[in-house]
Amino acid sequence: MNTRKIISSLGKVLKVEAVLMCLALLVALYYRESSWTAFAIAIGIMLLVGTIADYKKPEDGDIREGEGFVIVSFAWILCSIFGALPFFISGQIPSYIDAYFETVSGFTTTGSSILKDVEALDRGMLLWRSLTHWIGGMGVLVFVLAVLPASEGRSIHIMRAESPGPIVGKIVPKIRTTAAILYAIYIALTLIMVVCLLIGGMPLFDSVANALATAGTGGFAIKNLSIEAYDSAYLEGVFTVFMLLFSINFNVYYLLINGRVARALKSEEMRWFLGIVFVSTFAITINNISAYGTFLHSFRYASFQVSSIISTTGFTTTNFETWPTFSKMILIMLMFFGACAGSTGGGMKTSRIIIMLKSITREIRRLLHPRTVAVIKLEGKPVDNNVIHGTSVYLTAYMAVFLISLLIISLEGFDMVTTSTSVITCLNNIGPGFGLIGPRGNFADFSQLSKLVLSANMLMGRLEIFPIIMIFNPSLWRKR
Amino acid sequence: MRIVVVGDGKVGHALVKELSREGHDVVIIDSRQSVVDETVNSLDVIGVVGNGASYSVQTEAGVERADLLIAATSSDELNILCCLVAKKIGASSTIARVRNPDYSRQLAFLRDELELSLVINPELAAANEIFRILRFPFALKVETFTGGRTELVELKVTGDSQLNDVSLYELEKRYRVKILICAVQRGDDVYIPRGDFILRAGDRIHITGTRPEISTFIKEVGIVSDKIRSTMIIGGGRVAYYLARMMAGSGMRVKIIEQDEKRCIELSESLEKTEIIHGDGSDHDTLADEGIDETDAVVALTGIDEENIIIALYANSKKVKKTIAKVSRSELFRLVENLNVDSIISPKEITADYILRYVRAMQNTTGSNVLTLYRIVEDKAEALEFRVDKRSECIGIPLKDLSLKPDLLVAGITRGNSHIIPRGHDTIEADDRVIIITKNLQLKDLDDILLRG
Numbered sequence: 001m002n003t004r005k006i007i008s009s010l011g012k013v014l015k016v017e018a019v020l021m022c023l024a025l026l027v028a029l030y031y032r033e034s035s036w037t038a039f040a041i042a043i044g045i046m047l048l049v050g051t052i053a054d055y056k057k058p059e060d061g062d063i064r065e066g067e068g069f070v071i072v073s074f075a076w077i078l079c080s081i082f083g084a085l086p087f088f089i090s091g092q093i094p095s096y097i098d099a100y101f102e103t104v105s106g107f108t109t110t111g112s113s114i115l116k117d118v119e120a121l122d123r124g125m126l127l128w129r130s131l132t133h134w135i136g137g138m139g140v141l142v143f144v145l146a147v148l149p150a151s152e153g154r155s156i157h158i159m160r161a162e163s164p165g166p167i168v169g170k171i172v173p174k175i176r177t178t179a180a181i182l183y184a185i186y187i188a189l190t191l192i193m194v195v196c197l198l199i200g201g202m203p204l205f206d207s208v209a210n211a212l213a214t215a216g217t218g219g220f221a222i223k224n225l226s227i228e229a230y231d232s233a234y235l236e237g238v239f240t241v242f243m244l245l246f247s248i249n250f251n252v253y254y255l256l257i258n259g260r261v262a263r264a265l266k267s268e269e270m271r272w273f274l275g276i277v278f279v280s281t282f283a284i285t286i287n288n289i290s291a292y293g294t295f296l297h298s299f300r301y302a303s304f305q306v307s308s309i310i311s312t313t314g315f316t317t318t319n320f321e322t323w324p325t326f327s328k329m330i331l332i333m334l335m336f337f338g339a340c341a342g343s344t345g346g347g348m349k350t351s352r353i354i355i356m357l358k359s360i361t362r363e364i365r366r367l368l369h370p371r372t373v374a375v376i377k378l379e380g381k382p383v384d385n386n387v388i389h390g391t392s393v394y395l396t397a398y399m400a401v402f403l404i405s406l407l408i409i410s411l412e413g414f415d416m417v418t419t420s421t422s423v424i425t426c427l428n429n430i431g432p433g434f435g436l437i438g439p440r441g442n443f444a445d446f447s448q449l450s451k452l453v454l455s456a457n458m459l460m461g462r463l464e465i466f467p468i469i470m471i472f473n474p475s476l477w478r479k480r
Numbered sequence: 481m482r483i484v485v486v487g488d489g490k491v492g493h494a495l496v497k498e499l500s501r502e503g504h505d506v507v508i509i510d511s512r513q514s515v516v517d518e519t520v521n522s523l524d525v526i527g528v529v530g531n532g533a534s535y536s537v538q539t540e541a542g543v544e545r546a547d548l549l550i551a552a553t554s555s556d557e558l559n560i561l562c563c564l565v566a567k568k569i570g571a572s573s574t575i576a577r578v579r580n581p582d583y584s585r586q587l588a589f590l591r592d593e594l595e596l597s598l599v600i601n602p603e604l605a606a607a608n609e610i611f612r613i614l615r616f617p618f619a620l621k622v623e624t625f626t627g628g629r630t631e632l633v634e635l636k637v638t639g640d641s642q643l644n645d646v647s648l649y650e651l652e653k654r655y656r657v658k659i660l661i662c663a664v665q666r667g668d669d670v671y672i673p674r675g676d677f678i679l680r681a682g683d684r685i686h687i688t689g690t691r692p693e694i695s696t697f698i699k700e701v702g703i704v705s706d707k708i709r710s711t712m713i714i715g716g717g718r719v720a721y722y723l724a725r726m727m728a729g730s731g732m733r734v735k736i737i738e739q740d741e742k743r744c745i746e747l748s749e750s751l752e753k754t755e756i757i758h759g760d761g762s763d764h765d766t767l768a769d770e771g772i773d774e775t776d777a778v779v780a781l782t783g784i785d786e787e788n789i790i791i792a793l794y795a796n797s798k799k800v801k802k803t804i805a806k807v808s809r810s811e812l813f814r815l816v817e818n819l820n821v822d823s824i825i826s827p828k829e830i831t832a833d834y835i836l837r838y839v840r841a842m843q844n845t846t847g848s849n850v851l852t853l854y855r856i857v858e859d860k861a862e863a864l865e866f867r868v869d870k871r872s873e874c875i876g877i878p879l880k881d882l883s884l885k886p887d888l889l890v891a892g893i894t895r896g897n898s899h900i901i902p903r904g905h906d907t908i909e910a911d912d913r914v915i916i917i918t919k920n921l922q923l924k925d926l927d928d929i930l931l932r933g
Contacts, residue, residue: 155524156524169526170526172505172526173500173505173506173507173524173526174524175524176524177505384513
């Protein structure tokens, strides 16, 4: 284990986080909010710690698989620990555990909140909350790779550990260029969304904050009623479209930019994803038609909610708690499915579902015809058996984490629905659940222990479980 | 530049490693998933698994926008096909490794009709290199710059040599020769020496100069330079074939010892002047029978690195003047370095160097051109030859007034037909060819030698 290299990389991450926090500081200064001092103190602490950690340059620059995982896990934990400081220092979230939960929820693009009254927060704080979504969506370390030089060949292990999906590759030969291209697409889409929201008459601050939260598929709203507060069909449409856009594999956009439209549209994962969205929306629309009266009215709420849940954003425009059980079950299913690999969304990822469905078919065929040789293909390319194996192990680990967390949360003594959906929503980085934590609820009533467990769930969900579990594995720390 | 390399073997990997380090966008194609995975995990490149000659694989690798495709698989036919497909898809240049003499003899056809930019035959390149060493037996290594007029020679300072404990100032005063000592390797360190540098026994020095000047210098300092008249080659592979042909052409006596009888017959059919012996070259008796203690040079070219090293060591113990061993695995280089083998030859390294030189020259279509590039002292320093462009900032300024980067030396200027050993008052002029020795790798342009800022 190359400890020096790990510490220096973590130092870089903290310094970058400090720079990004300056944006929130500027907003606080602009609105003349007294909480700007909290940002200034937090930035100072991060710069100091970051500089000390990065002071001595590591001699041997090798990053292996192990270091990649450790750097990513600790980077996320540290970012959340330091990112929570402004909330705590300013006293706007008095409990540090609460502030930590809120920040983890931000970086992991979950969007679950412990705040009973969001609108009471200062604007600088609101922007920082949304900004954590934006940073966490594409990844802190991918950002570091994009802006800092000195990326070596082995940095791919960092990107692998941070980017979601069963297969992580580069889109161009240089890892730094890859990271820069991804961020360029990300920034461009975010800006377009801001403009679309402004056209709909949303105030500038709201547009920026909401666009940041949508881009990361996070879902921190700046109103207590989430997007329902704006009550505009146009704005809801913009959100629906952009939530879906941000949950499609960014490689598709790269292909589009390069004029390879045919290949981009052929993306198998995207087609499955949009298929699921279409079918779910249609089913919920029909199921709710009596409650909303007209088809269009029902479609407006169904499409927004489906897109919000499957993209793991978690904005709401209606209290779906009152929907029929069939519609609610569809939403819970979508929570598990999640977005496409290589996007900013969470969940299990469409490509994993495709691989698993295909291997089930293959297994059935193998039981009938034991000598069958069948290769599973994704995007027209054969999937390596290691990937298929990794996917099934991932799902098993996922279920194990789910059940253990469920057991701990059940100590709270809440009802079954609240207990189970709280874990589902955190592990899949969505935001709202059902029951106490439904569209109108929040996580304020959970105990400290539960908040820590749920925070861990969110990190596991975002980093796809293994990096976080791995740091508890003693063999990683032994000298080679 | 965007470069696609087909074939992740020894040469392919060495190329990918160097090219990605120099900042090119590299895509590697190989049919073996595990090899590609390993490369992608350790280097900043992307990989495509598949047959490099297939259209779909090449488009996936982005050949249509590539500046260069290098085909370095083990199969000649596949390499040529790769280049043909790439050229049709839109790659600007293509390089193929072609080792079968049946094809490589028709170089002109390959180059002009099939539009291959460069065809490299690793064995031929290795044979060339060995041949050059044998003509300069006192040298550990000999490299030639454009035109073959100026050479870069590596020598070892022995304890009884007149070079021992002499500073470069004195050396110049004492012998008044027109050569330049441009790099010294001492232990693991490399020095670009100044005038007050004192040579010690055990140093490996690099000298630039014209061939006659170097010969004079060698004689003056008392390094005996007996000509190699007879050579024994152990192992009758392709390198041996090319080498024997070249040596026979220049009138040296050559004896090849080869184990495989069929190969012996093939060789004797094509090499009329060469004596072919069927026997085991690693057998002490065979070597004694064939007169190893009377031959001037022994070149070990069997397929096994370790065997080559042992044969060379044995030959050295028999007071053979020059021993050369072929070592393919670069991992062994450092192990062999301190043994008593005069020269080590690696076809893989030679091929990779040759292609790299081409790539660098290609990259410099504007500004000064890199004409030649040699990696010296275990790749720790480079000798580069530039053609000076009219727009260069170095033109017309006396060398002593140029602020050069540290550890860098202007080691030679060729103007027309004359070679200048540069002194402080000399200047660089347009259309000169300038030789630079530097520890600062990755110089791309002559103006890069200047200290900026």
